[in-house]
Amino acid sequence: AQKVTQAQTEISVVEKEDVTLDCVYETRDTTYYLFWYKQPPSGELVFLIRRNSFDEQNEISGRYSWNFQKSTSSFNFTITASQVVDSAVYFCALSEANYGQNFVFGPGTRLSVLP
Amino acid sequence: EAGVVQSPRYKIIEKKQPVAFWCNPISGHNTLYWYRQNLGQGPELLIRYENEEAVDDSQLPKDRFSAERLKGVDSTLKIQPAELGDSAVYLCASSSREGTSGGAAQETQYFGPGTRLLVL
Numbered sequence: 001a002q003k004v005t006q007a008q009t010e011i012s013v014v015e016k017e018d019v020t021l022d023c024v025y026e027t028r029d030t031t032y033y034l035f036w037y038k039q040p041p042s043g044e045l046v047f048l049i050r051r052n053s054f055d056e057q058n059e060i061s062g063r064y065s066w067n068f069q070k071s072t073s074s075f076n077f078t079i080t081a082s083q084v085v086d087s088a089v090y091f092c093a094l095s096e097a098n099y100g101q102n103f104v105f106g107p108g109t110r111l112s113v114l115p
Numbered sequence: 116e117a118g119v120v121q122s123p124r125y126k127i128i129e130k131k132q133p134v135a136f137w138c139n140p141i142s143g144h145n146t147l148y149w150y151r152q153n154l155g156q157g158p159e160l161l162i163r164y165e166n167e168e169a170v171d172d173s174q175l176p177k178d179r180f181s182a183e184r185l186k187g188v189d190s191t192l193k194i195q196p197a198e199l200g201d202s203a204v205y206l207c208a209s210s211s212r213e214g215t216s217g218g219a220a221q222e223t224q225y226f227g228p229g230t231r232l233l234v235l
Contacts (some may be wrong), residue, residue, distance in 0.1 A: 045208075045226035047226075
C-alpha cells in the first residue's frame, strides 16, 4: 500500500543554517511519482518539485535540492542558507501510476526559521 | 495564468446546517480534486473528477457529502448536515496530463487556497 512518512514533526533552525527534511515512502508500484509541496501560513499548497521513479538524478534549484534514493525509498529535501520566508509546513507526496493520480501525502514537517 | 480559485475562504456554521464550497480550476485542467485537511495532518483525497465524471469517490462520506462538476469545469462540494468533526480545511486542486515519461502519464496537482470550515 502507499505510505509516506515524514518523521520530523517540527524543525527549528536559525537563519542561514542548512536544513534537511526527510521523506520515506512505501509503494508496490514500479512506476511512481514523488512530490514536495510547501504550505505557508496562508494555507495554499505550493508545488516545489516532481520526480518520477525512473529518474534518480538529484536536482538543485537555487537554495533547494532534492536527494532521491530508491535503495532506501527516500526523497529528502535540503534548504541551503535558510531564510525566514522558508518557514512553512512541507509535505512530501507519492502518486502511483497504476492507481490513478491519487496522491498520498505525508503528515508534513513544520519548519521554523528564526532570524 | 490564474490559479485555482476557491470560495469562500472561511465559513463558520452550526452543526446540522448545510454548507457548500466552490472551486474553479486552472483553465484547461480536466482533472479536479477535493481534499480535506485536518489540523496538523496532510491532505486526504475526498473525490477526483476527470472532466465531469467522478472517477474516484471511495473516500467521500456519501451519507452527508456530495459533489458535482456538471460542465466539467467548476465544482461544488456540499456537506449536509455538517457535524463537529467536519471542521477542517477543504482544498481543491486541478491538474492536466503533461505527456509521458517511462510509459506513464504524469500530472502535477496545483492547489487553491482552501476553505477553512468551523462547525460549532
